Amino acid sequence: MKEINEINLPDDLKYSKDHEWARFENQYVTIGVTDYAQDQLGDIVFVELPQKGDVFKKGDEFGNVESIKAVSELYMPLGGKIFEVNAAFENHPDLANTSPYEKGWMIKVENDNADNINDLMGKDKYYKYLQGIE
């Protein structure tokens, strides 16, 4: 497993305490799990994601990730309606391991709440949060 200072945390993302990341773009927010989360889970063998059009509140469970060790729930870092789901997981569940911030994105949510962004942590705050966990 990686040391905390080895965890890759891109500057342009926002992070939640449940180890999801969010990338805010104009129309939608892209969501996935962080490098820390995928590293802790180990080899991911199955990802269960919601349907397009499903609506969730912040903190709701939107799916789960099954690794060879355990099944872990995925929690919404913000509320909204599912705009797109990454279909690539069906055949390549390991994308969350190999490319957690790019090919391994999980869902895109309609960005209709400008306050969403303020509830989440920036890179430095999340890094400190991780140091507190370890």
Added chain:
Amino acid sequence: MRYLPHTKEDIEIMLSRIGISSLDELFPTISENCHSKKLPDLPEALTEWELCDLMNIYSRNTASGTKYKNFIGAGNYEHYIPSTIYYLLERSEFLTAYTPYQPEISQGTLQAVYEYQSLVSRLLGMEVANASLYDGASALAEALLMAIRIKKKKKVLISSLIHPHYRQVVNTYFKFTDFQVDEIPYLENGLTDISILNDTDDVAAVAVQSPNFFGCIESLKSFSEAALKKDMLFIVCFSEPFAYGLLKNPGSQGADIACGEGQSFGVSQLFGGPGLGMFASKMKFVRNMPGRLVGKTNDLDKKRGFVLTLATREQHIRREKATSNICTNNSLCAIAAAIYISSLGGTGLQKLAKLNYDKSEYLKKKFINAGLPATFKSPTFNEFVVKFPKGFKSLRNSILKNKIIPGLCLEKYYPELSDHYLICATETKSKEDLDLFVKEVLS
């Protein structure tokens, strides 16, 4: 021999450590009148000889075994069990093995269970079968819960012609949940009233048994089409899987989940249990399936091996989010079924199913000729319902004296069916047995 490992001194040390003076002080929450002050009076121990004599007396006074001609099926069926089953089952590798957690040392058991799963999948026409559950009743309850997980709806429909005991178990499972179980009434023809589905919405699943409790063969295809229209899962339940040696299997009729009792396949009747819960589903639902699952894989040297797979669904890993609290299987019964089915083979199973069908049809016809037609007109397998003349109850006792058990009285389970009996004839009944039974009823 002492079974308690603690000495008086051990116990006193433990009591003083936790600060009490007697063992009784551990049980203040149990009310006084529930305490058992002294052991019941037990007779002196018997020698093996004496015990065998005693058991023989019990056995003679029980309406079981070869001395009685038993025409009750109703979920527990008398089929001939070839001696290969007992011989192979009593091998210590099978008999003493517990649920195989360690694939490194359990390859034989795992392979046997894998073969069982493969045979069940083929028999039921389903894509994946688990390593078995306790019995048909718990399998049905688990199937309904699985459907609720998948569809995220709180209501299920079950046919009133599902075995009454299964429905009772389902109600027990559901009693302390937020979920609702509605029963679908049956029609004059002895089939489940499918029209109910048209007026129902927001239901996770509909469960139908075929052959149903009256022995009648349900139109599974119609149910699966109706279920699909209403976006509910279709669960096919069974108590006599032999039927699928002859009839179209649940998978080919559109079942999403098929579950039921496998006792008919080489498991003794054993006073009604243990049974064998068969459970199979479509592959896309595998992660919501309850119970253990054996998989085939390759090791590092590319050699074939068997493992417990998808264990992340299970309680010991996923705790409260597990698909079920059942973390075991009825391995020995499952292996018995695997040996039984593979001994018969595909054609053997079909032949024996046909023989079962022919016996019960012969008996049905004899009753028709005697002026006692089957109550329900739909085609049946192995079992059918007949209304006996009023006053049959007293005649029944004299028939019993002649060592014939003339079917199950249905009134207890279906109060509207007084004087109706559920009659079963398997391959174990000869033509003479069947003729004698009808003669006795008419006497």
